[in-house]
Amino acid sequence: MTTKKKVTSTGQTADEAADQLAKRPTRDSVAAALDVIGDRWIFLILREAFFGVRRYDDLRKNLGASPNILADRLRRLVEHGILTKVQYSDHRNRFEYRLTDKGLDLYPMIVLLLAWGDKWESGKKGPPLALVHTPCGHVLSPKLICEACGEGVVAQDVRWKPL
Amino acid sequence: MTTKKKVTSTGQTADEAADQLAKRPTRDSVAAALDVIGDRWIFLILREAFFGVRRYDDLRKNLGASPNILADRLRRLVEHGILTKVQYSDHRNRFEYRLTDKGLDLYPMIVLLLAWGDKWESGKKGPPLALVHTPCGHVLSPKLICEACGEGVVAQDVRWKPL
DNA sequence: ATTTTAGATATTGATTTGATAGTTATAGGC
DNA sequence: GCCTATAACTATCAAATCAATATCTAAAAT
Numbered sequence: 001m002t003t004k005k006k007v008t009s010t011g012q013t014a015d016e017a018a019d020q021l022a023k024r025p026t027r028d029s030v031a032a033a034l035d036v037i038g039d040r041w042i043f044l045i046l047r048e049a050f051f052g053v054r055r056y057d058d059l060r061k062n063l064g065a066s067p068n069i070l071a072d073r074l075r076r077l078v079e080h081g082i083l084t085k086v087q088y089s090d091h092r093n094r095f096e097y098r099l100t101d102k103g104l105d106l107y108p109m110i111v112l113l114l115a116w117g118d119k120w121e122s123g124k125k126g127p128p129l130a131l132v133h134t135p136c137g138h139v140l141s142p143k144l145i146c147e148a149c150g151e152g153v154v155a156q157d158v159r160w161k162p163l
Numbered sequence: 164m165t166t167k168k169k170v171t172s173t174g175q176t177a178d179e180a181a182d183q184l185a186k187r188p189t190r191d192s193v194a195a196a197l198d199v200i201g202d203r204w205i206f207l208i209l210r211e212a213f214f215g216v217r218r219y220d221d222l223r224k225n226l227g228a229s230p231n232i233l234a235d236r237l238r239r240l241v242e243h244g245i246l247t248k249v250q251y252s253d254h255r256n257r258f259e260y261r262l263t264d265k266g267l268d269l270y271p272m273i274v275l276l277l278a279w280g281d282k283w284e285s286g287k288k289g290p291p292l293a294l295v296h297t298p299c300g301h302v303l304s305p306k307l308i309c310e311a312c313g314e315g316v317v318a319q320d321v322r323w324k325p326l
Numbered sequence: 327a328t329t330t331t332a333g334a335t336a337t338t339g340a341t342t343t344g345a346t347a348g349t350t351a352t353a354g355g356c
Numbered sequence: 357g358c359c360t361a362t363a364a365c366t367a368t369c370a371a372a373t374c375a376a377t378a379t380c381t382a383a384a385a386t
Contacts, residue, residue: 029280038203108307117192136312144271149299
């Protein structure tokens with residue numbers, strides 16, 4: 001018979017958790033990532049980018065964003081290497097904003113945002129669209145796994161360690 | 164010999180993509196999700212919650228957030244059912260903010276944010292901490308897969324359809 | 327009785343936002 | 357050659373939001 005102890009959401013005892021918490025770096029990669037993409041418009045622009053929308057005017061129309069706001073966010077995304085500004089139509093200043101590898105790497109985040117919104121915020125009407133995973137043909141049901149063991153990741157199963 | 168066509172980032176021909184884009188709902192679950200969690204402070208509070216930080220004062224200290232801002236965000240998170248305000252220490256107005264199932268469901272997003280920040284924004288010093296997947300004991304390398312086929316999800320392999 | 331702690335609210339100046347209007351530069355039609 | 361349309365912005369300014377500081381409340385500890 002094991003002794004019953006209070007456990008936290010991460011599956012540790014309260015004392016273990018408190019001890020670890022005190023030493024945790026307050027500035028981590030979540031904060032670093034949010035400095036770059038921690039803005040509603042940024043996420044919406046990325047969503048558009050993943051749907052294939054690449055031009056300023058299309059973005060403005062789809063998002064209903066003010067031109068100054070959109071220009072500012074696009075500038076920031078280009079500065080941070082998430083989008084690149086590519087001239088299309090030679091001899092005119094017409095540009096496309098294309099996702100870089102760094103930008104494409106954000107796709108799973110957008111997929112999870114969509115999936116979470118579908119599940120918890122789509123109301124009784126349900127979501128207006130579904131994603132389809134073309135290699136297998138099924139509606140995409142995204143799942144985050146640990147690459148080492150292949151199992152799904154839940155908060156209770158994860159600890160942290162300093163580096 | 165197949166005819167060469169221009170393909171977009173989603174692997175379709177330009178015409179197919181343009182056709183689909185025109186019909187796309189502009190309001191989707193990404194927008195719905197962002198209405199709730201599309202804020203830098205919200206993400207940071209969630210990060211703290213997943214690290215086991217549950218009290219107002221600890222959040223304030225760890226995040227360096229102004230009390231009015233923190234109170235506002237906590238109120239919003241409770242309103243949207245992501246956190247619940249639970250009284251600890253009977254007879255005093257001392258509260259813990261605990262993640263609901265809806266809130267716990269956001270954990271994969273935080274993990275991906277951290278992983279993306281580690282990869283692209285941690286500089287030459289590298290990230291200050293790593294996550295460990297306790298069931299297998301390895302440092303967590305998160306990967307988003309399609310639950311139907313088990314393969315990794317990349318932008319090029321995903322289309323959408325209306326519902 | 328006084329101080330401390332936790333969890334806030336109130337006030338106020340600074341910053342950011344976003345709606346609207348205007349600018350630039352080129353292409354194509356008349 | 358001139359007019360209009362289109363794409364991609366910039367400028368302005370009122371309104372909303374943010375954040376620093378001070379203050380408040382209620383109970384516990386001293």
